[in-house]
Structures are given as structure tokens and as C-alpha cells.
Amino acid sequence: xxxxxxxxYRKLRQDIVECELTPGRSFSEAEFGRLYSASRTPxxxxxxxxxxxxxxxxxxxxxxxxxxxxxxxxxxxEEMQLIFEPEAAALAAERANSEELEEMKNLATYEYxxxxxxxxxxxxxxNYQLHTLIAQSTRNKRLYDVVSNxxxxxxxxxxxxxxxxxxGPALVAEHIRIAxxxxxxxxxxxxxxAREHIRMAMDRSATLLMSAIRFGExxxxxxxxxxxxxxxxxxxxxxx
Amino acid sequence: xxxxxxxxYRKLRQDIVECELTPGRSFSEAEFGRLYSASRTPxxxxxxxxxxxxxxxxxxxxxxxxxxxxxxxxxxxEEMQLIFEPEAAALAAERANSEELEEMKNLATYEYxxxxxxxxxxxxxxNYQLHTLIAQSTRNKRLYDVVSNxxxxxxxxxxxxxxxxxxGPALVAEHIRIAxxxxxxxxxxxxxxAREHIRMAMDRSATLLMSAIRFGExxxxxxxxxxxxxxxxxxxxxxx
DNA sequence: TGTCAACGATCTGTATACTAGTTACGAAAA
DNA sequence: TTTTCGTAACTAGTATACAGATCGTTGACA
Numbered sequence: 001x002x003x004x005x006x007x008x009y010r011k012l013r014q015d016i017v018e019c020e021l022t023p024g025r026s027f028s029e030a031e032f033g034r035l036y037s038a039s040r041t042p043x044x045x046x047x048x049x050x051x052x053x054x055x056x057x058x059x060x061x062x063x064x065x066x067x068x069x070x071x072x073x074x075x076x077x078e079e080m081q082l083i084f085e086p087e088a089a090a091l092a093a094e095r096a097n098s099e100e101l102e103e104m105k106n107l108a109t110y111e112y113x114x115x116x117x118x119x120x121x122x123x124x125x126x127n128y129q130l131h132t133l134i135a136q137s138t139r140n141k142r143l144y145d146v147v148s149n150x151x152x153x154x155x156x157x158x159x160x161x162x163x164x165x166x167x168g169p170a171l172v173a174e175h176i177r178i179a180x181x182x183x184x185x186x187x188x189x190x191x192x193x194a195r196e197h198i199r200m201a202m203d204r205s206a207t208l209l210m211s212a213i214r215f216g217e218x219x220x221x222x223x224x225x226x227x228x229x230x231x232x233x234x235x236x237x238x239x240x
Numbered sequence: 241x242x243x244x245x246x247x248x249y250r251k252l253r254q255d256i257v258e259c260e261l262t263p264g265r266s267f268s269e270a271e272f273g274r275l276y277s278a279s280r281t282p283x284x285x286x287x288x289x290x291x292x293x294x295x296x297x298x299x300x301x302x303x304x305x306x307x308x309x310x311x312x313x314x315x316x317x318e319e320m321q322l323i324f325e326p327e328a329a330a331l332a333a334e335r336a337n338s339e340e341l342e343e344m345k346n347l348a349t350y351e352y353x354x355x356x357x358x359x360x361x362x363x364x365x366x367n368y369q370l371h372t373l374i375a376q377s378t379r380n381k382r383l384y385d386v387v388s389n390x391x392x393x394x395x396x397x398x399x400x401x402x403x404x405x406x407x408g409p410a411l412v413a414e415h416i417r418i419a420x421x422x423x424x425x426x427x428x429x430x431x432x433x434a435r436e437h438i439r440m441a442m443d444r445s446a447t448l449l450m451s452a453i454r455f456g457e458x459x460x461x462x463x464x465x466x467x468x469x470x471x472x473x474x475x476x477x478x479x480x
Numbered sequence: 481t482g483t484c485a486a487c488g489a490t491c492t493g494t495a496t497a498c499t500a501g502t503t504a505c506g507a508a509a510a
Numbered sequence: 511t512t513t514t515c516g517t518a519a520c521t522a523g524t525a526t527a528c529a530g531a532t533c534g535t536t537g538a539c540a
Contacts (some may be wrong), residue, residue, distance in 0.1 A: 076380045107272045140316045
């Protein structure tokens with residue numbers, strides 16, 4: 001349909017999600033235009049969309065920054081998951097059609113090699129597809145939109161290289177349990193397994209964060225905050 | 241900050257929510273520009289935002305239509321409420337500060353006169369404020385955004401003149417029970433009362449829809465659908 | 481009279497010129 | 511040497527010109 005904005009938006013989103021564009025890095029519209037061979041209008045439109053989705057921050061009359069990652073945001077996203085994923089799984093168990101059920105089994109059983117980076121990246125994608133497929137199976141478009149957005153934001157943390165991949169086998173096992181419950185159209189079981197999955201994921205990330213803090217690593221972006229304050233790291237655009 | 245887009249967006253959103261702009265009505269960017277004294281660029285930007293929020297539909301190379309209302313959308317929105325609002329109330333019971341608690345009590349006890357149209361409109365606003373205040377008290381920005389968007393979409397149905405107002409006293413009583421539970425920081429009670437509130441609201445709207453159908457009224461927009469199909473009512477913009 | 485193709489009106493999509501806000505930097509003054 | 515203030519350089523915000531898509535209309539032809 002739209003021949004410039006749509007592909008540009010997708011490419012930008014992909015680059016942000018995969019952390020090709022470093023969180024916190026600043027840009028101008030012209031710079032994006034040069035990088036992605038587009039004029040300001042489509043760049044602007046794509047950026048507005050990304051801002052709405054929480055991947056970019058706009059600083060009026062100054063420029064843009066790739067939204068920094070923060071522990072607070074990660075926590076909020078997990079909290080959101082805990083609210084809707086069990087319900088989504090329950091609704092999916094009622095409403096998914098047979099193709100969707102098959103596809104879920106497929107996605108859930110993706111074999112993945114611990115320590116293999118490209119395999120991990122593949123797994124992140126499959127994970128996104130599985131969770132959004134469940135959301136899609138609820139037949140509730142609004143719910144799908146929310147689930148998709150939350151997962152897109154979460155994926156940035158995974159791509160950042162947090163060593164979630166070491167939990168691979170556990171994740172796969174949990175996914176299979178959810179998919180099986182939905183396949184069996186067992187509403188209550190689906191809800192429970194999904195809740196369990198998110199709870200486990202929260203435990204795992206808490207463990208990782210704790211050990212990171214213990215070893216004094218800077219976890220994500222320390223200057224980021226929820227109140228809209230702009231970190232005062234100097235703009236790269238200006239430094240050039 | 242932005243001196244044209246922001247006010248324009250707010251005004252447009254208000255006019256759509258209050259059904260000043262009839263659902264299903266079509267417009268061009270130029271037409272909006274004339275109506276709201278703005279050039280195409282800000283109009284375009286505001287419309288893109290509204291499209292993202294589900295209040296406007298964009299027909300590529302053709303124009304815009306005010307998103308039609310449908311029973312399906314109403315159902316989806318209520319389902320979303322049932323998922324998010326009980327958890328929001330529970331979290332608010334844990335995290336709200338004292339000003340927020342006071343404000344909730346205030347909003348919940350708004351006295352409202354059945355049959356009085358302007359009082360009903362006032363009530364719709366208070367209802368929105370109460371529900372978003374609860375969401376805000378969770379300290380989870382994503383949750384707030386979702387709840388706010390759901391309610392903005394729902395308000396269009398209320399403003400459309402659906403006779404929800406006859407249920408006023410029941411609504412107020414339910415609101416007070418939720419606010420009381422949160423005030424008492426009773427997490428489980430808050431969750432239950434909120435869930436009860438949404439369930440009751442769903443029952444009430446189902447009753448209203450049933451009687452509307454019984455009497456052969458066209459309920460909302462019969463041609464609207466979820467699959468992105470554009471209703472083929474002729475464009476008003478073109479007819480002029 | 482019915483059908484189909486070409487044209488034109490009207491719209492959005494995109495590029496760009498212009499306006500105005502922000503801030504870094506340097507010169508002048510204390 | 512330090513501070514302050516003006517200016518220039520850079521930014522996004524806005525208006526508009528132009529290109530390209532869509533679809534209704536109309537006229538020619540079967």
C-alpha cells in the first residue's frame with residue numbers, strides 16, 4: 001500500500017528491536033533519511049509510529065533517541081504479561097481453529113541449541129510468533145495489538161544479549177505445556193500453564209538481574225526513567 | 241510543546257468520542273483542514289495517531305472515515321476490560337497514594353440525575369477519570385495506556401446515546417464499592433468488586449442490545465466488520 | 481441500448497521550502 | 511579568569527508544491 005513509509009517503519013522497528021540501533025542513541029530526521037534513503041516526511045511518519053509504540057522518544061526541536069531500556073520498563077512489561085497472557089491462553093483454548101492449533105504445536109516445539117547465538121535469535125522470533133498467535137486466536141483484535149506491542153518491547157531486552165538463552169530447555173518445555181493445553185481445549189489448564197510460564201520467566205529474569213547487580217554491571221540504562229526526563233548524555237548527532 | 245498538532249489531535253479526538261463526527265462519515269485531509277483551520281501536515285499527523293488508536297480508518301489514496309461502531313468492537317472492548325480492570329484495581333489497592341485514594345472516592349460518588357442528558361455526559365467523563373485514575377495508580381505506564389485507550393473507544397458508544405444512563409444508580413454503587421476496597425487496600429476485594437462491575441456492565445449492555453434487536457433497530461453500524469473491509473456507503477467528501 | 485476504455489476530478493503520498501525553537505560557542509565585559 | 515549575553519548552527523514544525531493512485535463519468539463503439 002504505502003510504498004515508502006511501511007517498509008521504512010518495518011526496517012526501523014526491526015533495527016531497534018534487534019538492537020542494531022543502540023538504545024539511548026540519538027538521531028535527527030535527516031540522519032535517518034540518509035541511513036534509510038528516504039526523505040523527511042516518511043521518516044517522520046515512521047518515527048511518530050515508533051514513538052507511539054514506545055521504541056523511540058521525541059525531543060521537540062532537538063531530535064530523537066532510541067528509547068533506552070530500563071529495569072522499570074522490563075518490570076512493567078512482565079507485569080502486563082502476567083495480566084493478559086493467562087487470559088489470552090484461556091480464550092485461545094476456546095476459540096482457536098485447527099490450523100492455529102497445529103501452528104502453535106509447531107512453534108512451541110522449535111528445537112534450539114543452547115549457546116548458539118543465531119539459534120537463540122531464531123528462538124526469540126518463534127517465541128514472539130507463538131505468543132502473538134495465541135493472542136490472534138482469541139479473535140480479539142485489541143488484545144492481539146496489546147500482546148504484540150508488549151512482546152516487541154520485550155524482544156529488545158532479549159536481543160540485548162541478556163543470557164536468557166541458558167534457560168532454553170525450560171522455556172521450550174513450558175511452551176509445549178501451554179500449547180498442549182490449548183490444543184486439548186482445556187481452558188483452565190491453559191490459563192494455569194500460561195500463568196506459570198510468565199511467573200517462571202519473571203523469576204528467571206529476577207535471578208539474572210540480581211546476579212548482574214551483584215557483579216556491579218550497569219544493567220540497562222541507569223539514566224532512564226518513567227517521568228519523561230531525557231538522559232543528558234550528549235547527542236551523537238550533535239557531536240558529529 | 242507542539243503548538244498545532246497536539247490541540248488539533250485533542251479536539252479531533254473529543255469530537256469523535258462525543259460523536260460530533262458521526263461514525264462512518266468520510267473526510268479528506270483538506271476537509272479537516274478547513275474545519276479545524278490547519279494545513280494538511282498537522283491534520284495528517286493527528287489522523288495517523290487517531291488511526292493507531294482505532295478512532296479513524298485510513299483508506300489509502302482515498303481518504304478517511306470516522307471508525308464505525310460495531311457490536312463486535314463493543315464486545316472486544318468489554319472483554320478487554322474484564323481482563324485488565326480487575327488486575328488494575330488490585331494493583332491500585334497496593335500502590336495508590338493518598339491523594340489518588342481521595343480523588344477516587346470523589347469521582348466514584350458523583351451524584352447524577354437519571355434522564356438529565358448533560359448530567360449523563362458529565363458522568364461519562366467522571367467514569368473515564370475514575371477508571372484511568374485507578375490504572376494510573378498501578379504505576380504501570382503500559383497498563384495505563386491500554387486502559388485509557390479502551391475507555392476512549394468505549395465512550396463513543398456511551399455518547400452515541402445508548403440508554404446506559406438508566407442504570408446510573410447501580411453504576412455509582414458499584415464504583416463506590418471498588419473505590420472503598422482500594423481505599424481499604426484490600427487487594428482481593430478490589431479485584432472482585434472490579435470484576436463484578438465489569439460483569440454487571442456486560443450483562444446490562446447485553447440486555448440493551450437484545451431489546452434493541454427485538455425491536456428491529458439497526459444497532460450501530462451493520463456494515464462494519466473486523467476484517468478491514470470498507471463499508472461501501474458513498475463518501476460524503478466525494479458527493480459534495 | 482449496453483459495455484468498455486480513456487479521461488479527468490479528487491484524493492493521498494512524498495519531497496522540499498520555509499518558519500521557528502533550542503542550544504552550543506565564542507566574544508566581550510566584569 | 512570567569513561570567514554573561516548574543517549569535518550562528520542545527521533541529522523539528524509547518525506549509526505547500528508536485529507526483530501518482532483511484533474511481534466516477536462520459537463518450538465511442540458494438
